[in-house]
Amino acid sequence: MQIKSDKKNLFIGIMSGTSSDGLDVVLCSIDDNQIKIIDSISQSYSRKLQMEIIELNSPSIDELNKSKILGNKIANISIKLIEKLLLNNHLDPSSIKAIGFHGPTIRHVPKDFYSLQIGNEFLLASRTKIKTVSNFRNMDIASNGEGAPLIPLFHKYLLHTKNIKKGVFVNIGGFSNISIINNSSIRGYDLGPGNVFMDIWINKIKKRKYDKNGSWAKSGTVSDDLLRRLLNDSFFKKKPPKSTGRDYFNLDWLNKFNLNDFKPEDVQRTFLELSTILILREIEKLKGLKDIFICGGGANNTYLMDELSKRCRINIRSTEYLGIKPELIEPAGFAWLGCQSINNNKLNYKAITGAIKDNVLGVVVHP
Ligand SMILES: Nc1ncnc2c1ncn2[C@@H]1O[C@H](COP(=O)(O)OP(=O)(O)O)[C@@H](O)[C@H]1O
Ligand SMILES: [Mg+2]
Incomplete structure (x- = not known):
């Protein structure tokens, strides 16, 4: 057959x-x-x-x-x-x-x-x-x-399958990472916290796994003082290649900021603002790009997506536009990496991870 x-x-x-x-x-x-x-x-x-x-x-x-x-x-x-x-x-x-x-x-x-x-x-x-x-x-x-991020080469392949030469992907998982594809060149690196602080905080205060659609964050106000101190971390100033995770950005890291001095919803709103700004700042640096594709669970946070769309001068789209739901990009990426591995394909991550x-x-x- x-x-x-x-x-x-x-x-x-x-x-x-x-x-x-x-x-x-x-x-x-x-x-x-x-x-x-x-x-x-x-x-x-x-x-x-x-x-x-x-x-x-x-x-x-x-x-x-x-x-x-x-x-x-x-x-x-x-x-x-x-x-x-x-x-x-x-x-x-x-x-x-x-x-x-x-x-x-x-x-x-x-x-x-x-x-x-x-x-x-x-x-x-x-x-x-x-x-x-x-x-x-x-x-x-x-x-x-x-050793991270590894997903940018899959993002590049994905654009290739659609005959698109240029594009930016932002994956908003626990941490956010960006892939910048411009014809044959590619860059990619971790941006810092995506959902992780919002998850940690709602878990601590409300015993919930995540802030559905960012509605708790939406009820608060950004604290400029807290935001400025959060953004002062050296990771955000470091040049790529760079990667991060819970080893660094965790509850211990957050405990430095006396979060209990603020209204809990203002802390949550400020964390959403931090994730938003980390993404917008990178996008601001890019020229000649038409589309930004968002993937990862953060793409389902409607308030975060609204804030990004409102404040970004370039089209923000879900990867759904390319035919793959945002939460499936990473598992599809690891299927693709598995495929590369069993075919003994050597992959070039020099401009991404610094290998x-x-x-x-x-x-x-x-x-
Ligand atoms: N509807 C939603 N509203 C707000 N946040 C969401 C929603 N759906 C998913 N998320 C966020 O996305 C996270 C999961 O994203 P995911 O891409 O799986 O991250 P990771 O790769 O780190 O596991 C959840 O922990 C949650 O913070
Ligand atoms: Mg997940």
């Missing part, structure tokens, strides 16, 4: 980002000139599991064992989602070329030559019977790169 063309070159991408909000899984077909999302499935983590992952970002007793047990939990959730996805699409595991798996980052310390994501790629490969690629960041770091050479990224586990 002939396989239908959209059932060829099938890959699965799994992403669980720094927000630790849940797992996004996509099934897609990938070739040199086209990516097609066939199906997707997402699962939110319980607040308890989210807290357990976030706590692992700081040193604690028995953390080695905890990270392995939690990694297994995440692998087991992923396995169930993959089984469902295959069943819903009447697919056999043998029709999937590979899984690109990115578990939650619990440490990202390029200066000490490591980045640590949890998950269990051996369980994934063994149980799903699908080749599994993981650990995408450490070869880049070994080449003196930041000194091209590398095949990821470690492949065979079932």
Whole structure:
């Protein structure tokens, strides 16, 4: 029987980002000139599991064992989602070329030559019977790169599939990162906090996972004084390549700012303002661009998107315009990176992470 063309070159991408909000899984077909999302499935983590992952970002007793047990939990959730996805699409595991798996980052310390994501790629490969690629960041770091962001090359590929030569992507996850594509040149780097402070704050004050549509932030007023002090951090002044995460921007970092002196909703509004300004500032520097594509969960924060659109002189669009929902860009990106890995394609991240050479990224586990 002939396989239908959209059932060829099938890959699965799994992403669980720094927000630790849940797992996004996509099934897609990938070739040199086209990516097609066939199906997707997402699962939110319980607040308890989210807290357990976030706590692992700081040193604690028995953390080695905890990270392995939690990694297994995440692998087991992923396995169930993959089984469902295959069943819903009447697919056999043998029709999937590979899984690109990115578990939650619990440490990202390029200066000490490591980045640590949890998950269990051996369980994934063994149980799903699908080749599994993981650990995408450490070869880049070994080449003196930041190990992040890795998604810009996928953004570039995405524009290529649509025959678009220039464009900017801003991914608003726990942290925000930007990709600037101008014909064959590409730059990309982390901007700093995206949703992470808004999530931490609403979690602390209201025990909620996130500020839906930014409505709590909207009820507050920006504190210019707090904003100025937040923006004074050296990371925001540093030139790229640069990457960051919860190792640096976390509750300890926030505790320096006496947040209890402010109305809680004003703090939330100021955090939204910080995320907005970090993005707008970069966009202001760019010339000759028509479109900015927003992806990541922040694209669903309607208040944040309204503020960005109102204050930006260039069109702000969701990546939906390119045919991929904003929350699926990262999992699709890791499906694509998995595809590059099993094809032994060396990727050039020099202008993004600062790596000194091209590398095949990821470690492949065979079932
Ligand atoms: N409707 C929404 N309103 C406000 N924020 C949202 C909404 N949907 C998602 N988010 C934010 O997006 C985050 C998840 O984004 P995601 O791209 O998955 O980040 P990460 O890659 O860090 O996991 C959530 O933690 C939340 O802060
Ligand atoms: Mg997420």
